[in-house]
Amino acid sequence: MDEETKRNIDPSGEAVQDQPAQENPKTDPEEQKLDEEIRGIDSEIGKMKDDGDAEPEEIEVLKQKLDDIKKKKSEPADGDSGVFDGAVRRTIIQKMMDELRALIAKFKTPTPEKKLRKLEKEYLYISAEYQNFRKRTAKEMSDARAYTKADTLHPFLTIYDYLSMAKTAAESSDNIDAVRQGLKMIIDQFFKAFDDLGVTPVDAVGKKFDPEQHEAMGQTFSDTIPEGVVAQMWNCGFKLGDRLLRPAKVVVSKGPEKTEPEASGNAGPAADNNAKEMN
Numbered sequence: 001m002d003e004e005t006k007r008n009i010d011p012s013g014e015a016v017q018d019q020p021a022q023e024n025p026k027t028d029p030e031e032q033k034l035d036e037e038i039r040g041i042d043s044e045i046g047k048m049k050d051d052g053d054a055e056p057e058e059i060e061v062l063k064q065k066l067d068d069i070k071k072k073k074s075e076p077a078d079g080d081s082g083v084f085d086g087a088v089r090r091t092i093i094q095k096m097m098d099e100l101r102a103l104i105a106k107f108k109t110p111t112p113e114k115k116l117r118k119l120e121k122e123y124l125y126i127s128a129e130y131q132n133f134r135k136r137t138a139k140e141m142s143d144a145r146a147y148t149k150a151d152t153l154h155p156f157l158t159i160y161d162y163l164s165m166a167k168t169a170a171e172s173s174d175n176i177d178a179v180r181q182g183l184k185m186i187i188d189q190f191f192k193a194f195d196d197l198g199v200t201p202v203d204a205v206g207k208k209f210d211p212e213q214h215e216a217m218g219q220t221f222s223d224t225i226p227e228g229v230v231a232q233m234w235n236c237g238f239k240l241g242d243r244l245l246r247p248a249k250v251v252v253s254k255g256p257e258k259t260e261p262e263a264s265g266n267a268g269p270a271a272d273n274n275a276k277e278m279n
Contacts (some may be wrong), residue, residue, distance in 0.1 A: 202237030
């Protein structure tokens with residue numbers, strides 16, 4: 001008896017027919033395609049949930065039907081024969097997926113109620129985001145102001161130290177020149193701090209009066225300074241870039257003082273005639 005005959009005889013000694021080979025669902029292209037479709041449906045249901053395209057109870061129905069499809073897909077055999085019939089099983093699963101897709105399309109169809117609920121959810125989301133944005137912006141602005149103040153005040157702390165030392169030196173020394181020199185150094189340091197911040201003094205004395213930069217505190221006559229030109233400055237003005245921080249308080253020249261002509265003792269021809277008539 002050859003080997004082929006032995007393989008076709010069962011233990012009872014009877015010949016049996018060859019059984020069809022079982023399909024391997026892991027390598028079968030049709031099975032792989034089915035798995036991809038199931039994953040696609042699963043992803044679509046998840047997106048519907050995230051986007052609010054269906055009600056929570058509708059999502060649960062879809063998930064339950066998808067679980068039924070996955071359960072059917074995991075069944076290794078069909079019927080009582082124990083034979084893995086992939087074609088029959090795929091037909092059943094495909095029908096179940098068609099029904100699920102139809103249900104998905106139905107649930108995704110917008111109704112007035114769904115539209116309203118979706119708009120309400122979007123409004124609440126946007127409102128919450130806006131409130132978070134306001135809080136975040138307020139904190140950022142507060143932090144920026146605090147950092148700006150600290151950066152601005154830092155160089156003036158050194159100036160304060162210099163002023164304190166100058167005060168101590170003035171109290172313990174009679175050397176006026178040394179005190180004067182110290183004050184000059186402090187003023188120089190002060191203007192250096194201003195320069196680092198972009199602050200510049202406003203030119204005033206000898207300049208044409210400019211109401212955009214000068215504040216007139218009075219007028220005075222001057223034989224050397226033309227009319228309308230700043231003769232004196234009471235307080236220095238300052239600018240930050242092109243922005244005026246404060247105007248310079250100035251006194252403006254009115255030019256030379258005008259004198260009235262003296263009265264003449266000669267009354268003219270008319271007076272002489274009147275005198276003759278009286279004689």
